Amino acid sequence: MSTQLSTQANRQSAEALARSKGEPDWLVELRGEAAELAGTIEWPKPEKVRIERWNLTAIGNYEQPKEAGAVSELPEVVRGLVAEGTENLLIQRNSGAVWKQTSSELAAKGVIFTDLETACREHGDLVQPYLFQAIAKDEDKLTALNAALWNGGVFVYVPKNVEVELPLQAILYNDNPEATFAPHILIVADSNSRVTYVDCAVSDPGAAAGPFVHPSIVEVFVKPGALVRFGSIHSMGETGVDMTIRRAVVENDGRVEWIIGDLNDGNTLSDTKSVLKGQGSTSDTKVISVGMNSQQNSLTTQAVHFGKSSDSNMVTRAVMKDSASAIINGITKIEHGATKANGVQTEKVLMLSPKARGDANPILLIDEDDVTAGHAASVGQVNPEQVYYLMSRGISKQDAERLIIYGFLAPVVSEIPVEAVRGQLQRLLERKLEG
Amino acid sequence: MATQFVIDGLKASIDGKEILKGINLEIKGGEIHAIMGPNGTGKSTLASALMGHPKYEVTEGSAQLNGEDLLEMEVDERARAGLFLAMQYPSEIPGVTNSDFLRSALNARRGEGNEISLIKFIRQMEGKMKDLEMNPEFAHRYLNEGFSGGEKKRNEILQMMLLDPKIVVLDEIDSGLDIDALRIVSNGVNAMRSEDRGFLIITHYQRLLNYIKPDFVHVMMQGRIVKSGGPELAERLENEGYDWVKEELGIVDETVGQA
Numbered sequence: 001m002s003t004q005l006s007t008q009a010n011r012q013s014a015e016a017l018a019r020s021k022g023e024p025d026w027l028v029e030l031r032g033e034a035a036e037l038a039g040t041i042e043w044p045k046p047e048k049v050r051i052e053r054w055n056l057t058a059i060g061n062y063e064q065p066k067e068a069g070a071v072s073e074l075p076e077v078v079r080g081l082v083a084e085g086t087e088n089l090l091i092q093r094n095s096g097a098v099w100k101q102t103s104s105e106l107a108a109k110g111v112i113f114t115d116l117e118t119a120c121r122e123h124g125d126l127v128q129p130y131l132f133q134a135i136a137k138d139e140d141k142l143t144a145l146n147a148a149l150w151n152g153g154v155f156v157y158v159p160k161n162v163e164v165e166l167p168l169q170a171i172l173y174n175d176n177p178e179a180t181f182a183p184h185i186l187i188v189a190d191s192n193s194r195v196t197y198v199d200c201a202v203s204d205p206g207a208a209a210g211p212f213v214h215p216s217i218v219e220v221f222v223k224p225g226a227l228v229r230f231g232s233i234h235s236m237g238e239t240g241v242d243m244t245i246r247r248a249v250v251e252n253d254g255r256v257e258w259i260i261g262d263l264n265d266g267n268t269l270s271d272t273k274s275v276l277k278g279q280g281s282t283s284d285t286k287v288i289s290v291g292m293n294s295q296q297n298s299l300t301t302q303a304v305h306f307g308k309s310s311d312s313n314m315v316t317r318a319v320m321k322d323s324a325s326a327i328i329n330g331i332t333k334i335e336h337g338a339t340k341a342n343g344v345q346t347e348k349v350l351m352l353s354p355k356a357r358g359d360a361n362p363i364l365l366i367d368e369d370d371v372t373a374g375h376a377a378s379v380g381q382v383n384p385e386q387v388y389y390l391m392s393r394g395i396s397k398q399d400a401e402r403l404i405i406y407g408f409l410a411p412v413v414s415e416i417p418v419e420a421v422r423g424q425l426q427r428l429l430e431r432k433l434e435g
Numbered sequence: 436m437a438t439q440f441v442i443d444g445l446k447a448s449i450d451g452k453e454i455l456k457g458i459n460l461e462i463k464g465g466e467i468h469a470i471m472g473p474n475g476t477g478k479s480t481l482a483s484a485l486m487g488h489p490k491y492e493v494t495e496g497s498a499q500l501n502g503e504d505l506l507e508m509e510v511d512e513r514a515r516a517g518l519f520l521a522m523q524y525p526s527e528i529p530g531v532t533n534s535d536f537l538r539s540a541l542n543a544r545r546g547e548g549n550e551i552s553l554i555k556f557i558r559q560m561e562g563k564m565k566d567l568e569m570n571p572e573f574a575h576r577y578l579n580e581g582f583s584g585g586e587k588k589r590n591e592i593l594q595m596m597l598l599d600p601k602i603v604v605l606d607e608i609d610s611g612l613d614i615d616a617l618r619i620v621s622n623g624v625n626a627m628r629s630e631d632r633g634f635l636i637i638t639h640y641q642r643l644l645n646y647i648k649p650d651f652v653h654v655m656m657q658g659r660i661v662k663s664g665g666p667e668l669a670e671r672l673e674n675e676g677y678d679w680v681k682e683e684l685g686i687v688d689e690t691v692g693q694a
């Protein structure tokens with residue numbers, strides 16, 4: 001399987017590509033090392049899902065991005081996602097950024113919101129200390145591959161004490177399965193800052209279909225007292241494989257909030273982790289997923305507590321149709337010394353067909369006595385008592401089930417921070433649930 | 436047409452066990468019937484069988500509302516035909532707000548193309564909630580989730596008031612209500628009394644019947660109506676219990692489906 005990998009990700013070609021893009025030496029070197037690693041180390045091994053059986057070879061070739069003249073020129077699937085009147089928007093098409101706009105207010109406050117390639121060239125001193133520090137490039141083949149090949153991407157830097165009122169929005173889309181589509185998103189929120197970031201990763205249903213892989217990494221650094229709200233919806237087509245690893249490192253009294261909608265039509269590996277390093281650091285993670293056809297989903301949420309009085313909450317809800325499957329893992333790890341930590345997790349799967357499969361694996365790993373932790377997990381079908389109750393008020397069976405299914409997903413849907421994205425999520429849910 | 440509800444020879448079983456052993460009852464618009472009876476005698480089973488709970492299998496008999504056999508219909512059709520059941524144990528539905536639910540129910544009742552406008556709906560809902568002295572916050576809470584026993588009962592009555600049914604079955608609507616709530620809920624029911632609406636009130640206590648005066652009182656034992664009378668029957672039961680009825684009828688074990 002690695003024939004294509006070794007041609008695409010070998011040291012020379014990765015370095016040559018990096019140089020041709022004018023990347024700084026440190027990055028060229030990082031890519032070279034990673035490319036070599038990618039040829040030797042293994043894919044990640046999530047519980048009960050054999051991702052090595054997925055089509056992971058379609059990594060494609062770098063496609064030189066062409067700047068878009070206007071948002072109106074972009075495909076319908078992208079335009080529909082753009083928040084009305086948005087001032088801070090970044091769009092990646094296939095291998096690179098094609099649209100960027102930031103408000104003057106943001107720039108005046110010293111906030112940086114640009115594609116990661118540009119950030120590496122123009123703000124290397126800010127990027128280098130963080131890039132591949134939350135996630136190491138040598139963790140597995142996926143992280144190495146992203147390190148070697150990542151393109152476009154997003155960089156957000158919010159200086160100390162700066163509060164960014166309006167959400168920053170990124171749209172990452174693929175309309176050429178032959179192109180490498182491997183974003184890397186890096187967010188650094190300095191002490192006591194606040195920011196909301198929302199992105200959508202989509203593929204254009206109007207474009208020619210073909211197998212593609214989306215190896216993506218998100219790293220978030222939350223400095224003391226800072227707050228980062230991170231919302232993300234993935235809705236790529238059936239021929240795509242989405243592998244996205246997200247990780248936040250949270251310092252004293254910092255907080256990260258993850259709101260993730262995994263709504264791809266293809267196989268999906270999604271792993272979202274908060275490392276609660278600081279005292280009083282907190283994390284809230286909400287994930288929803290809808291699976292259809294024979295789609296496989298591996299959905300993992302993790303919280304690792306180092307800080308005293310750190311707090312984590314993780315909720316994953318998945319609705320599986322047809323013969324789709326969801327393996328949901330929740331891992332709460334409390335390290336020795338993290339006294340008064342509290343970690344709670346819930347995983348729930350609703351199966352809408354007898355062939356659908358759901359599996360919830362809550363895991364608590366606790367090395368400290370003075371903590372509280374809890375988990376709840378359930379896998380089941382739509383509750384007939386609830387359907388009966390709604391029907392007894394005149395609501396048809398179909399509508400009753402709809403209400404219950406949407407209600408099941410509501411705790412996450414209602415939290416999506418950008419109105420346009422929330423509306424889009426609703427439409428995506430309707431398409432997947434009722435299509 | 437004046438409402439007429441006729442239950443004829445209704446038998447029902449659960450898991451193959453016969454619980455209802457032939458119920459006959461006729462309720463006309465404007466009438467209030469009360470059903471009393473010891474625990475486990477089939478009162479809720481009657482309510483569930485009428486509504487069409489999937490666990491209960493009707494094996495014999497009919498239940499006609501204005502000439503239409505309800506038992507031939509799906510649960511939602513029965514509701515739209517005008518049957519309403521305030522349940523003894525209403526379900527909790529997480530993620531569905533009370534107001535979204537109420538609006539769906541109301542629109543289902545009104546039919547496609549005749550949906551109520553949002554403004555009008557909110558005005559109606561808020562008006563009724565006020566009558567029931569419900570905190571407006573309950574409109575935005577998830578349906579029955581975390582509601583106290585009494586709050587659930589009030590919410591059942593709110594639904595009844597909005598849906599304007601022809602036949603109302605109240606299954607222990609008074610259980611879990613405090614003294615003030617009992618009065619408020621009773622006022623709600625009394626306000627709904629009308630010539631074209633009939634009520635079947637299942638209760639254990641005379642107390643509710645002090646507020647909602649019944650025209651007829653029935654006693655249920657062993658899955659049958661074993662005795663019927665006027666309001667004075669309820670008073671006697673309250674004072675003397677059920678032993679005299681059992682004695683009169685030679686009943687030793689009044690429950691059903693236990694053996």
Ligand SMILES: Nc1ncnc2c1ncn2[C@@H]1O[C@H](COP(=O)(O)OP(=O)(O)OP(=O)(O)O)[C@@H](O)[C@H]1O
Nearest residue numbers: 449454473474475476477478479480481691692693
């Ligand atoms: N789902 C069920 N599974 C098994 N048995 C049931 C079920 N529902 C009812 N029964 C049995 O049927 C009998 C009648 O129950 P029902 O709930 O109708 O009584 P009730 O008269 O309403 O009692 P209460 O006054 O306590 O509410 C009881 O013995 C009960 O255990």
Ligand SMILES: [Mg+2]
Nearest residue numbers: 478479480523
């Ligand atoms: Mg009962």
